[in-house]
Amino acid sequence: MSQEHNMRRVTAIRNGTVIDHIPAGQAMRVLEMLGINKTSSVPVSMVMNVPSKKMGTKDIIKVEDRELNQDELNRLALVAPDAHVAIIRAYSVAEKLTIELGDEITNVVRCTFSNCITTNPREPLAHRLKILSRVPLELRCHYCGRPQDLDELANNVI
Amino acid sequence: MPGLITMDDLSNEEILSILDDAQRLLPVAQGETYLPLLQGKILGNLFFEPSTRTRMSFETAMKRLGGDVVNLGDVKTSSVVKGETLFDTIQMVDGYTDIIAMRHPRQGAAQYAQDAARVPILNGGDGAGHHPTQTMLDLFTIQQAHGRLDGLKVILAGDLRYGRTVHSLSHALIRFGCELVLASPSLLKMPKEIVNDLNAHGANITETEDLLGSLETADVVYMTRIQKERFADEDEYAKVAGAYKLHASNLEGAKEDMIIMHPLPRVDEIHPSVDQTRHARYFEQAFNGVVARMALLCRLLNIEVPADIGGGA
Numbered sequence: 440m441s442q443e444h445n446m447r448r449v450t451a452i453r454n455g456t457v458i459d460h461i462p463a464g465q466a467m468r469v470l471e472m473l474g475i476n477k478t479s480s481v482p483v484s485m486v487m488n489v490p491s492k493k494m495g496t497k498d499i500i501k502v503e504d505r506e507l508n509q510d511e512l513n514r515l516a517l518v519a520p521d522a523h524v525a526i527i528r529a530y531s532v533a534e535k536l537t538i539e540l541g542d543e544i545t546n547v548v549r550c551t552f553s554n555c556i557t558t559n560p561r562e563p564l565a566h567r568l569k570i571l572s573r574v575p576l577e578l579r580c581h582y583c584g585r586p587q588d589l590d591e592l593a594n595n596v597i
Numbered sequence: 598m599p600g601l602i603t604m605d606d607l608s609n610e611e612i613l614s615i616l617d618d619a620q621r622l623l624p625v626a627q628g629e630t631y632l633p634l635l636q637g638k639i640l641g642n643l644f645f646e647p648s649t650r651t652r653m654s655f656e657t658a659m660k661r662l663g664g665d666v667v668n669l670g671d672v673k674t675s676s677v678v679k680g681e682t683l684f685d686t687i688q689m690v691d692g693y694t695d696i697i698a699m700r701h702p703r704q705g706a707a708q709y710a711q712d713a714a715r716v717p718i719l720n721g722g723d724g725a726g727h728h729p730t731q732t733m734l735d736l737f738t739i740q741q742a743h744g745r746l747d748g749l750k751v752i753l754a755g756d757l758r759y760g761r762t763v764h765s766l767s768h769a770l771i772r773f774g775c776e777l778v779l780a781s782p783s784l785l786k787m788p789k790e791i792v793n794d795l796n797a798h799g800a801n802i803t804e805t806e807d808l809l810g811s812l813e814t815a816d817v818v819y820m821t822r823i824q825k826e827r828f829a830d831e832d833e834y835a836k837v838a839g840a841y842k843l844h845a846s847n848l849e850g851a852k853e854d855m856i857i858m859h860p861l862p863r864v865d866e867i868h869p870s871v872d873q874t875r876h877a878r879y880f881e882q883a884f885n886g887v888v889a890r891m892a893l894l895c896r897l898l899n900i901e902v903p904a905d906i907g908g909g910a
Contacts, residue, residue, distance in 0.1 A: 554724050556703040561682050564712055582705030582712075583726060584603070586790050 449484035452527055455503040458515075459523045463488045466498035468518050472547075472596050473502075473511055481505045509536060514547045516540040517592060520576065543581070544568045549595040550580035551587055566597060600696075600717035600897060602707045603727045604769045611896075612736065612769065613746075618902040619737050619885075619892035625661050626888040630907060633663025634900050641694035643669045643686070643710075644721070645677065645701040650861060651721045651730070654886035655698045655894075662891055667693060687713040696898055698730075698890075699723075717897040719890075725759045731860055732765040734889035738882040739817055742856045746773040754780040754808045755821035755841050755866060757787040762860040763821060764791055771800035778815070780808040782837040785827065808841055813850040818843070818876075820859045820866050838866070845870035858882050 461469055466485050470476065475483055482503040491497040506526050515522055516538050526534040546565050550557050557566055557580070567581035578587040599606060607615070624630040640659040644652050656666045669675055669690075677686060683706060690697055691714045699710055704724030711718040722728045740746055751770055753763045757779055767777060767787070777800060779787050786804065795802055805811070812818065823841055828834035842865060843857065859867055859879040871877050895902050 550705075552704065554702075554704050556683060556701070556705040556709045556723075558703075559682065561680075562709070563682065563684050564709060580705060582708045583703075583724070584705065584708075 449486060449499075449501060451530055452484075452501050452503045453530055455481070455501060455505055455527050456507045457525045457527060458500045458502075458507075458519070459497070459525070460491070460494060461498040461500065461519045461522050462494065463496035463498055465518045466500055468593050469498075469500060469515055469522075472514050472518065472593075473507065475502060507536075509539070512536055512538050513540070513544075514596075516544065517548065517576070517589065520573075540570060540573060542570055544570065544578065546597055548592050549597060550583060550585065551591040551595055552580065552583050552585040555580055555583040555585065557582055600707075600711050600714075600719055601729050601893060602711055602718065602720045604729050604732055604765050604772075606729070609772055612733070615733065615892045615896055616737050616740055616889075618895060619733075619888045621902055621904070621906050622888050622891045622895075624906060626658070626884075626891055628661070631663075632661075632903075632906060634895055634902070635659060635662040635664030635898065638664040638695045638898060639693065640664060640666045640894065641669075641690040641697040641716075642666055643690060643697055643699040643701075645669070645672050645699070645706075646722075648700050648721065650883055650886055651698075651700060654734075654883075655719075655721070655730075655890050657887045658890040658894055661887065662894065664894070683709060684713045691715050696894065719893060719897065722761050725761055725764070727765045728761040728860075729765045730890055730893060731762045731886075732769050733893060734882065734885040735762070735766050735819070735858065735860075736769060737885045737889045738858060738878055739856070741881070741885070742878060743816060743854065746770075746775070748774050748776075749816040750776045750778070750811075750814055751817040751819060752778040752780055752808065752811055752815045753787075753819045753821075756785045756823050756827065757781040757821070758785040759824070759827065760821045760860075763787070763819065766819065767791065767795055771795050771798050771802075776801040777803070778811045779804045780806065780811070780841070782806060782823070782840070784837070785823065806840070808843075809847060812847065812855075813852070815855055816852065818855065818857045820857065820863070822859075822862070822864055822866055842866050842868065843871055844868040845874055848874055848876055851876060 484501040487498045488496045524536040525532045549566050568578040571577040625632045659666050687710045696717050698719040698721050700721040701723050704726040707720035707723045757763050823838045825834050856878040857876045
């Protein structure tokens, strides 16, 4: 099945953001990490588990009338580090963005260790996870040093 | 200014240099010489959980060097009980003091405090995390006994899962090429991530439940307390804890210069009969807490320890 056919599963959007090459099954988590939920007023289209030459299967999300910024996209590094992001204006690709994974993920997720100092929600310093390895992704809390389980982390999105 | 949060904050050269300073400061720690290197400096002692040796040895170290100490006091009567965040407490003490020694039940608290503070933080234990100032006094004790740190065979025994002293010490020992035997009940094994880190440094490690099996070839046996509350029932505790007790009769085949250490307090993992043997070093080790912390206080406050102090060091 062609790439073009995948895209046509949902209507082309006039303005907004298309996030392609999301690992299959992760689209819901991506929406959650971007804070897009039932309280968001913008229309969102999503396809899951569609064929992909590069990935075998993948998910795609289209968010209408909202241009995601680089900071928002960098939050996706945990679940969709290789996603392709396009900003759409007047039905055309106006900008292409890539997710950038730096040396640290700051204020995106909370450490998963129950006895970490950062579990006190009133402590004001940033939640910081250091990136030890990109492939496979290995993270440790800057404060307590505990390695982070990626599945558990997805439940700790700020 | 950076403090000492984990042993990764010190290079091997810095560790050896601080141990050299500690050696020269011995007559000051013993009260034979008065050397007010830290006159006018104030240490903030922030112990959010109980401590006897660490708190008192920091206080003694500061006072032997002419400095002064302010204490948080009992957490139950401080602003912490009113819900003050660690961040706010640190902001306050940071303004009152030149350096802070801290123990906290939460892991990562020392790094958090360092990120919030202007003055250096000395980590006196953060949850089951690190206890690097204890490691410095442990290394000092080992060097005193063996004249070196490199290439020794060290047994770390007891509660390796929750024991922060052995977490910091193991990291330091493998950097000096020591061989480690990790002897613990399976429930209290060294955390996997620490073993992985040690292996990544090319460490020679054996994990075992048998403490006595390696005794004859060991240079150092580092005992820790197995806490009853870690076990679901008392019978299981009694069975497990019994295998991690040392009696003088266990030491007959040990090397002449093998030393037995313990961060203290001990319960019954080292029988009093061991106290009278040439191997027992835990009380000297506790005293060394003063001299090692004196050297650390000077280093972090950028105060040079004179090459010649006198007093028979």
